[in-house]
Amino acid sequence: MRSPWRAQLRTAWRDFWRLKKHRQEPWWMGLLLNASVGALVGLSFVLLAALFSGNLLDTSFWRPSLVLSMQLGTVIALLSHAGLRLLEHLLSEERLQAINEGTGRASLLVFVGLPTLCSALGLVLIDTLLRWQRLGVPVAPRIPNVGTLITFLFCGALFSLLSFWRLRAQLKAQRTREQVTEAQLRLLQAQIEPHFLFNTLANVEGLIDYEPRQARQMLNAFTDYLRASLQQMRAQDVSLGQELDLVQSYLTVMQCRMGERLRTRTEVPEALLAARIPPLLLQPLIENALHHGLEPKVQGGLLQLRARPEGAGLVLEIVDDGVGLRHSHAHPRRGNGVALRNIRERLTAAYGPKAQLLLEEAAGGGTCVQLRLPALQPLRHPAPGPFVTT
Incomplete structure (x- = not known):
């Protein structure tokens, strides 16, 4: 028998970007999954930058920025996770379902706009924490330079659009499976009904004479x-x-x-x-x-x-x-x-x-x-x- 936590982890991954009022997996599993995905995204961006610049084999080129990029990816993922869970708490089940299945303004704001905003917030938060650590005293947040901010907003929007596309494809495949399952159930059920009907009528016919x-x-x-x-x-x-x-x-x-x-x-x-x-x-x-x-x-x-x-x-x-x-x-x-x-x-x-x-x-x-x-x-x-x- 498979472990329950494995089934919960598969469910959490399937519903990674889906809004749900009630979740089967424990809260800490969602945090762990989001943090892991964020760290992997940060790692991917560093390796892709090294690949495109021709320095993938030169570890001295990308190693210094690896930890920072993974930390930034983790913070952005956790901020997005917190925003989505807050929406689940505030909105009704019907509204959440409409956002999941819709392709209009509300769905784009939730699944693209929110993670993109969290990319900028994560950049500001990491910059503030690093300056606080380096100076040893609390510092005020500051707006990053325009180039860096645009880069992170673009990357956040791109990743969010890919995730949004994955959710659309996932929901479409699920609706197809449900339609196939319903048709199969009705066909199998139709095989049972005559079985009972004919047996009962045969019993009645056998009793009529005596x-x-x-x-x-x-x-x-x-x-x-x-x-x-x-x-x-x-x-x-x-x-x-x-x-x-x-x-x-x-x-x-x-x-x-x-x-x-x-x-x-x-x-x-x-x-x-x-x-x-x-x-x-x-x-x-x-x-x-x-x-x-x-x-x-x-x-x-x-x-x-x-x-x-x-x-x-x-x-x-x-x-x-x-x-x-x-x-x-x-x-x-x-x-x-x-x-x-x-x-x-x-x-x-x-x-x-x-x-x-x-x-x-x-x-x-x-x-x-x-x-x-x-x-x-x-x-x-x-x-x-x-x-x-x-």
């Missing part, structure tokens, strides 16, 4: 499910509470078929009900647990659905005390691998490699399916006392 009353109850429950899920089926994500409502409607359909052979229990902390997950994520797994675990067992059994927070993420568990994985592998049923593969593909499309679907033998027999999802919003730590439905 159990018409039970068939009618199942059809009514199925209609309720369709009515409740019609809007959610095409959504990109739903709350965990909404998904549980759909699951309960599905279990009502299956209760009509299995009767007392099916017992269910749900344990989900109330504070997790607002967490966002892809729609129709749990129903195919519950369908697998019933068809491959509990239905082959003469006496039926218990199906449990549990949820708990894990760090910044969420763990969902579907546990049955049915025949277990060995029996399922020895007598495979049609559609089992398709549903699991489909969900894994949906998780990868929605979250990347961080999300997992794990299948293992349950402690007391049967099967345990685990969904491990990364940080979700909104996700709050649960208050004491779970929300339990039996």
